[in-house]
Amino acid sequence: MKPILHYLKKFFASKRILGNDTRLAGMAKADAILTQLITERRVPGLGISVLKQGKVIYQRGYGYSDVSTKTPADPRSTIFRIASISKPIAATALAIMCTEGIIDLDASFYNYVPYYPKKKHDFSIRQLASHTAGIRGYRGKEYALNKAYSIKDSIEIFKDDPLLFVPGEQYLYNSYGWVLISLAMQEASGIAFEEYVKSRVLEPLQMLHTQPEIPNALPANLANFYTGYSSGFKKATTVDNRYKLAGGGYLSTCEDIARLGQAYLDGKVLDHLTRKEFLNPINYNNTPAWYGLGWEVSEDAFGRPFYGHTGNGIGVHSRFYVYPEEQMVFSILINCTNPEVDKALDEVINAMLKRSI
Secondary structure, three states, X not given: OOHHHHHHHHHHHHHHHHOOOHHHHHHHHHHHHHHHHHHOOOOOEEEEEEEXXXXXXXXXXXXXXXXXXXXXXXXXXXXXXXXXXXXXXXXXXXXXXXXXXXXXXXXXXXXXXXXXXXXXXXXXXXXXXXXXOOOOOXXXXXXXXXXOOOHHHHHHHOOOOOOOOOOOOOOOOOOHHHHHHHHHHHHHHOOOHHHHHHHHHHOOOOOOOOEEOOOXXXXXXXXXXXEEEOOEEEEOOXXXXXXXXXXXXXXXXXXXXXXXXXXXXXXXXXXXXXXXXXXXXXXXXXXXXXXXXXXXXXXXXXXXXXXXXXXXXXXXXXXXXXXXXOOEXXXXXXXXXXXXXXXHHHHHHHHHHHOOO
């Protein structure tokens, strides 16, 4: 059966069974869309967790965490790369460190890392966190480095490059700024970045499957990572992401990421004013960036306000949206490099939001 016919048959069959239960109808539509991504071989596997007012209303795995062994993807136990969803985790740790008086958002970065080469203009921790410091992004194959850099050693990649603009005057999304933030946090606290995050964020929020990706110390339930191509999937190139941990180097499960979003909705992490500061979209030259401090703060494809983050990397495509008005959290993780399925994911989220209120 052709995929679109399979989709329509499944959708209309579910309508007959579910009748006027609009919430279940939304789930049936989402399930049909996600199933189609697998049957059409657009993604190898994915996990999804959806919370409504703190309760799990949808949580499923689709496809495979390992295509060769046909190991099913599981939203609770399969560990995926999460790419830039790492930034809200790092931002939460930064916010806690600020409330403890260890680091100041508006202080110069050089207060904490005086050995970083001086630039024409000074820049602050806040400007790094909001992508307005002028730090450059990846060049060429830097996106897929496979070198065992520590956070401190990795600055050799970009430390001698000039700022691209006067800090505060423009916005340029990049992950190297978060490398510098994690370095400043280490220097300010005297604690390894990953240890601080573990003790102050991951353990308190019971995000027990969330961890750095360290070669030779990988978790048992780690998914295989793939790149899509015309006739199927092939293993993604090997990378070492530990140096860019704050910007894109964490591993996690769908369930763990949803738990982070729920903690923000419940006010269980940070005080109200600190949350507001990090989730307030910044402006530069009277232009909105739709970005806070480590968080996307924007509107989805249907105009609904959310905060969270998307992620793309080698062997990962990820989506983390928190909807404060609807009190819903969406966590979707895919083990494939840029599968170009964002419109389908938008429709999945829209179906559940429209039918769960």
